[in-house]
Amino acid sequence: MIKRTTERTFIWIGIAVQILILLVCGLLLWYSNSDGAVIDMMNSNSISIDEAKSTLNILSGFMIIELIWGVILMGLAITSIVWTDKKTRVAGIILIVIGILSIILNWVAVIMWIIAGTMLIRRKPKTSLYNEFEENNESFQDENPFLTNEKNSNDSEDYVEEQETKNDVEDPYKY
Numbered sequence: 001m002i003k004r005t006t007e008r009t010f011i012w013i014g015i016a017v018q019i020l021i022l023l024v025c026g027l028l029l030w031y032s033n034s035d036g037a038v039i040d041m042m043n044s045n046s047i048s049i050d051e052a053k054s055t056l057n058i059l060s061g062f063m064i065i066e067l068i069w070g071v072i073l074m075g076l077a078i079t080s081i082v083w084t085d086k087k088t089r090v091a092g093i094i095l096i097v098i099g100i101l102s103i104i105l106n107w108v109a110v111i112m113w114i115i116a117g118t119m120l121i122r123r124k125p126k127t128s129l130y131n132e133f134e135e136n137n138e139s140f141q142d143e144n145p146f147l148t149n150e151k152n153s154n155d156s157e158d159y160v161e162e163q164e165t166k167n168d169v170e171d172p173y174k175y
Helices: 005-032 035-044 049-082 088-101 107-122 132-136 138-143 150-170
Strands: none
Touching: 005 035, 005 049, 005 107, 035 049, 049 088, 049 107, 088 107
16 A cells, blocks of 8 residues: 555645635625725725625625635545545546636645645555465465564474474484
8 A cells, every 4th residue: 555645745735725715715704794894995995885885795795605615625625635545546536626626716725736636646556576365375475485473483493393303203223
């Protein structure tokens, strides 16, 4: 299994930046719904109350859409983190798609998610020198002299002792 620490780091950085952007949008939405925003717009620009309220309504509508869209994309990014070990290709494709879909909202998250998605698709686990059958087969481990574990070492010592006692019994003229 390949470690996917770099990909996860990129995804979490993108999620953290996305959370910051969503907090800023939430604060702008809260401010645009207050009466102070209408008064500030009337004082800074020479516009009427109706124009200021309609401008803030349009701004708040865009902020609500951006908040909903950002939460959906962040949920997909969290889903792709869960799938980084099991379904790497699917997680990579999801990250590239949400990177493309959030290109207007958040450039830093776009870059992080596209890099992580590309890495998830491109990086493959290294192939083993041994066949999986040979690694899992106990007879192979018994026959392999290079694998040392307690079972093999105890068996070899018992085998040597058995051979010595067998030779002692079979050869009465040993001494």
